[in-house]
Amino acid sequence: MKKIVVIGATGTLGQAVSAELKARHEVIEAGATRGTHRVDSTDPASIERLFREIGKVDGVVTTTGKLHFGPLPEMSIEQFWIGLRDKLMGQINVVLAAQQYVNDGGSFTLTSGIVGDEPIRLGANATTVNLALEGFVRGAAIELPRGIRINVVSPTVLTESLNAYAPYFRGFEPVTAQRAALAYLRSVEGAQTGRVYRVGY
Numbered sequence: 104m105k106k107i108v109v110i111g112a113t114g115t116l117g118q119a120v121s122a123e124l125k126a127r128h129e130v131i132e133a134g135a136t137r138g139t140h141r142v143d144s145t146d147p148a149s150i151e152r153l154f155r156e157i158g159k160v161d162g163v164v165t166t167t168g169k170l171h172f173g174p175l176p177e178m179s180i181e182q183f184w185i186g187l188r189d190k191l192m193g194q195i196n197v198v199l200a201a202q203q204y205v206n207d208g209g210s211f212t213l214t215s216g217i218v219g220d221e222p223i224r225l226g227a228n229a230t231t232v233n234l235a236l237e238g239f240v241r242g243a244a245i246e247l248p249r250g251i252r253i254n255v256v257s258p259t260v261l262t263e264s265l266n267a268y269a270p271y272f273r274g275f276e277p278v279t280a281q282r283a284a285l286a287y288l289r290s291v292e293g294a295q296t297g298r299v300y301r302v303g304y
Contacts, residue, residue, distance in 0.1 A: 104128055106160045111167035113137040115263045119280035120164055120287045131157050144193035150200040162291045163201055164212045165194045171228045186232040195239055211253040212290040217304055219257060223271055237299050244297030252296035258283040259303035278303035
């Protein structure tokens with residue numbers, strides 16, 4: 104049994120990932136506004152506080168991150184920064200701040216998304232952020248010490264999120280959060296590193 108922290112555990116995807124992991128592991132749930140533990144992944148001091156509270160872990164999963172959807176010709180620099188600050192740097196902050204708290208042979212599993220590979224209208228911010236996350240994972244995989252692995256899961260749109268996102272994803276086949284969660288299990292329990300696990304495409 105491993106000790107795994109799921110950051111973003113109160114969201115749709117995070118809940119499904121936690122449920123899958125709980126079958127065989129001790130899961131610590133952390134969220135921005137809800138959950139047993141609170142953490143703001145855009146604030147390195149908040150991440151440091153979380154890991155000082157919970158101590159050493161065998162795995163860290165992040166299913167967090169805001170993005171900005173909107174037409175590029177009208178997008179302000181500040182709007183573009185939303186995805187960079189939140190989904191991109193939020194997850195990178197976790198890796199940078201938490202690596203010392205991950206046991207030898209442990210793992211990080213981050214979250215990108217299908218628009219990294221399949222750009223959509225109004226999604227330039229999301230495409231940029233998702234590809235940058237995948238680049239970070241590839242680069243970090245060859246440098247993380249003590250046998251620590253890092254992978255990223257890139258799901259298509261979730262069935263549970265279609266109410267909010269359907270207009271952006273016409274013609275995309277959704278997957279359930281539970282199906283997407285299996286890829287996180289593969290990352291946590293497997294042996295691979297530097298991988299992008301694509302789900303539903």
